[in-house]
Amino acid sequence: MTKPSWVVRAIADPTKNFLAFFLVGTLLFTVVSDGVSYLVWDWLGTWIETHWGIQQAWFRGALTGGLLLFLLGLTYGTDLSRWLMSQLGRSPLFAAVEVPQANVVPLKRTYPGLIVAMSPKPHSPAEEALRFHWNQGQVPHVQDCWMICTEKSLPYATELAERLTAEGITQTLRLHYGAYGVENPEMPGEMLSLVVPDALMDDPNYIQQLVNAIYADAEGLGLVESEVIADYTGATKGMTAGMLLACTRPERPLQYLSQVNPGQIMAVQVSYRLRPVRNRR
Template sequence: MKQRNPIIEWVTDPTKNFLTSFLVGTLLFTIISDGISALFWDNLSEWLQAKLNIEELSTFRLIVVVVLILAIFVLIYVTPFSRWLKRRLVRTFGNTPQTVQTNVRPLRETFPGLIAVMGRTLPNDESPAERAILHHWNGGQTPHLLHCWIVCTQQSESSAQELQKKLIDKGLSQGCALHYGDDYWMDDPENFGEQLNLCVADDLIDDPIYIQRLINCIYADACTRYDLDESEMIADFTGGTKSMSAGILLACATAARRLQYISQLGNRELMEIEIAYKLVPDKSA
């Protein structure tokens, strides 16, 4: 179960600690907001009103309020700022999950979101990405795969193109979208204003930290662009280099993110890794 930092709970939930919630949430925040309000209206409003050439004070105040409301809505719902801020707050004040148990079991479920890695394969071979996609496509029967992000290298991007043609021939309809290549850009939730694409450059193939960052971008993209929750997705780390697999594992070391791989035994069954967590305070912050 996800636990929150006790200080945050005391501030945001009056039932946890009423005195702390009242002092911080009511008194402190009120004093801060009143101070900012007085600073603006008493010192900056006359200058701004003159610059905008607005004579009526009530009209000026209405314009300011509307502009501020619109700016806040844009900041929250249009830009990735809120997700970036949330990640920073969690890292600073939150708790660190630590693994206590790992189980492996055959994967029977299908997911609407899939992350796969495209390796270089021969034309007639079934790649791990193809095997994973066909499982979650489920023959087109509901529930089935809706979006698949295929992480490619510069050498394997052409293989992803061939895979898309092959899957269409096998009946993969327009109900499932495959995203891959250097023309598919995503906002980076951890680096405000930066973007990454799904084609990994040659000098980054063996950098697990970059792959971790890329996978985090995919999860953020799935949420903002396609309204997919992390629990509705699964990441397959079978294909690609060992460093790429390590990066996927690092990115998915949270309770909400699911992991799968293709067994190398028997009929290449899909296996899910179930990781149990306990949360302990992060003393490094």
């Protein structure tokens, strides 16, 4: 997908750069058109009428018709417009800009930080994602895992933690779930629990706040955003929406377990940013 260059957008769209739109679209084009109009209609028309005796009205009509036929011939009878576009496209000022989009590719690497949504069932997608990043204990592997639970899935998260402890995995892996709290970066001092109340489990805005708080907590543990990946496979629809809203910038990677190829974890490469809309009164 491509979009026009910044020069074209600045000239053509007043919402992008009003000053450039006004100067080029209004002042420059007006001056140029007035100059051409004077040169062709007034000076040249008067000169032809004086030397050749052709009235200006006939001259203007013939010239207008001739120019119209000439432009139509160039447009539909030749490749001039395509050639001009290709030549302008070579210039960095007018070249179209390639717009990267979100791509889904198989995940090939592990991350030191992992955010998962716990499902209310044994051997959940959260466990599969965690074991993938555990990498059988081989470095590099996951070091911190935040498990977002509901009141129904919390017992399954506890069972998973017990199994991982029995296997010795938690000796080098820190599991954050249950009573573990993260500070809300939007409201310092407010602690958010990783156990989402039933009344808020389908609230995307709350889940977005919670995931933002988890990323802030990860930073306090020495992990930057790009080192923490969020898996939304086991989440409810509302929780999935909140996790996606929190990760709509390239610095926060996303993943999910493929339903087409069981066992395959897919990475979502996001290449855009969203900005919140201010509340209108």
